[in-house]
Amino acid sequence: MGKTIIQKIIKNNTGIDAKPGDIVTVNVDRVMIHDIFIPFVASKFEEMGFTKLWDADKVVLVYDHLVPASQVDDTRHFKIGNEFVEKYGMKNIHRSDGICHQLMTEAGYVKPGDIVFGTDSHTTTYGCVGAFSSGIGYTEMASILGTGTMWVKVPETIKVNITGKLPDNVMAKDIILKLIRDLGADGATYKALEFAGDTVKNMSVASRMSMSNMAIEAGAKCALFSPDEKTAEYCEITLTDKERDLVADSDAVYCKEINYRAEDFVPVMACPSNVDNVKPVDEIISNAEGGNIAVDQVFIGSCTNGRLEDLMAAAEVLKGKKVAPFVKLIVTPASRKIYRQAAKNGTLKILAEAGAMITHPSCGLCCGRAGGILTDGEVVVATNNRNFLGRMGTSKVSIYLASPKTAASCAIEGRITHA
Amino acid sequence: MDKFTGKVWVLGDDIDTDIIIPTEYLALKTVEDMAPYAFSPLRPELASKIKPGDIIVAGKNFGCGSSREQAPEIIKTLGVKCVIAKSFARIFFRNSINNGLLLIESGQLHDVVTEGDKVTVTINKCIEHNGNEYPIAALPQNLVDIINAGGLVKAMRKLNGLD
Numbered sequence: 001m002g003k004t005i006i007q008k009i010i011k012n013n014t015g016i017d018a019k020p021g022d023i024v025t026v027n028v029d030r031v032m033i034h035d036i037f038i039p040f041v042a043s044k045f046e047e048m049g050f051t052k053l054w055d056a057d058k059v060v061l062v063y064d065h066l067v068p069a070s071q072v073d074d075t076r077h078f079k080i081g082n083e084f085v086e087k088y089g090m091k092n093i094h095r096s097d098g099i100c101h102q103l104m105t106e107a108g109y110v111k112p113g114d115i116v117f118g119t120d121s122h123t124t125t126y127g128c129v130g131a132f133s134s135g136i137g138y139t140e141m142a143s144i145l146g147t148g149t150m151w152v153k154v155p156e157t158i159k160v161n162i163t164g165k166l167p168d169n170v171m172a173k174d175i176i177l178k179l180i181r182d183l184g185a186d187g188a189t190y191k192a193l194e195f196a197g198d199t200v201k202n203m204s205v206a207s208r209m210s211m212s213n214m215a216i217e218a219g220a221k222c223a224l225f226s227p228d229e230k231t232a233e234y235c236e237i238t239l240t241d242k243e244r245d246l247v248a249d250s251d252a253v254y255c256k257e258i259n260y261r262a263e264d265f266v267p268v269m270a271c272p273s274n275v276d277n278v279k280p281v282d283e284i285i286s287n288a289e290g291g292n293i294a295v296d297q298v299f300i301g302s303c304t305n306g307r308l309e310d311l312m313a314a315a316e317v318l319k320g321k322k323v324a325p326f327v328k329l330i331v332t333p334a335s336r337k338i339y340r341q342a343a344k345n346g347t348l349k350i351l352a353e354a355g356a357m358i359t360h361p362s363c364g365l366c367c368g369r370a371g372g373i374l375t376d377g378e379v380v381v382a383t384n385n386r387n388f389l390g391r392m393g394t395s396k397v398s399i400y401l402a403s404p405k406t407a408a409s410c411a412i413e414g415r416i417t418h419a
Numbered sequence: 420m421d422k423f424t425g426k427v428w429v430l431g432d433d434i435d436t437d438i439i440i441p442t443e444y445l446a447l448k449t450v451e452d453m454a455p456y457a458f459s460p461l462r463p464e465l466a467s468k469i470k471p472g473d474i475i476v477a478g479k480n481f482g483c484g485s486s487r488e489q490a491p492e493i494i495k496t497l498g499v500k501c502v503i504a505k506s507f508a509r510i511f512f513r514n515s516i517n518n519g520l521l522l523i524e525s526g527q528l529h530d531v532v533t534e535g536d537k538v539t540v541t542i543n544k545c546i547e548h549n550g551n552e553y554p555i556a557a558l559p560q561n562l563v564d565i566i567n568a569g570g571l572v573k574a575m576r577k578l579n580g581l582d
Contacts, residue, residue, distance in 0.1 A: 121486045135486040136510060219509065
């Protein structure tokens with residue numbers, strides 16, 4: 001019987017011809033820990049009785065949620081992190097370079113076919129280069145740091161085929177939101193997603209990243225794209241035969257197949273306060289009282305949509321225009337590299353002239369720990385991945401998730417709309 | 420075989436980790452410090468009302484959202500004996516097992532139970548409520564091993580020859 005991509009990755013890692021439902025122990029290729037959880041990982045690691053890391057080169061620590069610190073207690077996380085790095089001889093630490101998920105692929109820590117775990121649910125992101133990556137808790141991370149292994153249940157796979165050309169006002173974000181709506185917030189729980197079709201082949205790695213990033217919002221364990229020439233160029237590698245072979249066999253077995261025509265997609269938003277509460281923007285407007293939902297703030301950034309193509313897409317909409325006078329537009333590049341590129345190619349200038357506040361690269365407002373938190377009754381349109389109650393301020397803030405193009409249009413109009 | 424009875428608190432579908440413990444409280448030093456804020460975006464009063472031995476019954480996809488392990492740890496800290504839901508998100512499921520918080524899947528109980536009811540659980544066998552019995556599945560052996568060791572930390576301590 002043929003294999004899905006996840007079955008091939010597990011076979012290459014363990015030598016076992018595993019089928020969905022089997023429990024196997026995998027050898028971990030890389031792990032990522034971020035600032036929120038490093039104190040807990042460090043204390044569990046020592047409580048478990050480990051005295052050295054299984055492989056210091058395979059461990060990456062990123063400060064991103066709390067950078068720069070906005071509360072006095074946050075600095076404790078950096079102190080503990082720095083001590084851990086020193087004590088166990090780690091070299092891979094990023095103190096202000098950007099968001100963990102951006103850095104893991106951008107800085108070359110993840111390659112096609114790798115098995116990677118991170119202390120963050122959006123670790124699914126690295127499926128964009130054909131890696132099996134998933135989020136875990138800090139206790140499990142501590143045990144990997146000591147052993148280099150973890151048990152996994154081999155998931156069934158849902159195949160998503162997308163063919164054709166996307167409309168100009170639609171981005172990869174609209175595709176993944178629509179898929180989350182169609183699957184539901186638990187529709188892919190314990191399962192792998194596999195993306196295929198010419199629309200996906202023609203997509204940049206950055207766009208694929210937006211999609212694999214949000215797979216967890218349907219509960220998925222991982223979200224895989226077969227490595228191709230675009231992947232090789234992004235990772236700055238030449239694909240090996242093994243990497244080229246990370247394509248599903250023609251007789252692979254899926255638990256579900258979903259087919260989309262790219263031309264059918266429209267700009268959508270995830271409405272408050274669940275990510276699967278997705279509606280076309282036109283429907284949201286027509287159902288609103290007086291056909292109008294005023295917007296107080298717009299956030300463009302995060303590991304979902306803070307990449308150069310996202311900032312450029314927003315700049316294309318905002319060029320020569322002004323943000324509505326009552327709207328605060330916050331733009332947060334996902335990494336220092338992206339910040340520099342956007343400064344160099346004029347994107348930041350366009351955004352600043354339109355009235356955006358451009359912040360340092362970090363998680364920023366996405367996790368409600370940075371400037372820009374909101375209060376009761378306010379409405380924010382944001383390009384990140386979650387709109388849960390209380391995530392960006394009080395529990396009476398309405399968070400709408402959208403693509404960078406849609407978000408930029410809302411900033412200009414001061415109400416919910418699309419490009 | 421393990422058997423226990425507890426009073427039930429009922430929550431809905433998709434109870435996410437930002438509801439279980441909002442990000443703003445994650446930098447508090449201990450899970451004991453965080454516990455009073457459990458479920459605060461949805462039901463600010465709930466954490467103070469839950470008593471040791473109580474049971475949470477929820478709909479589908481309980482624990483969806485972030486990988487924050489404080490979520491199951493806090494539920495355990497509140498003294499909750501187990502969470503019975505239609506389904507659980509995968510990271511939350513692993514984190515709960517690793518911390519010794521018992522999770523039970525039941526597709527039926529949530530539809531018939533009312534907050535304040537008493538239910539009796541017989542591990543790996545069934546849930547009893549109002550004279551009706553609802554069967555539950557047995558856990559896979561590798562998870563039983565972790566639970567029997569007393570959680571993942573204890574399992575690793577044993578591996579390192581400490582206990």
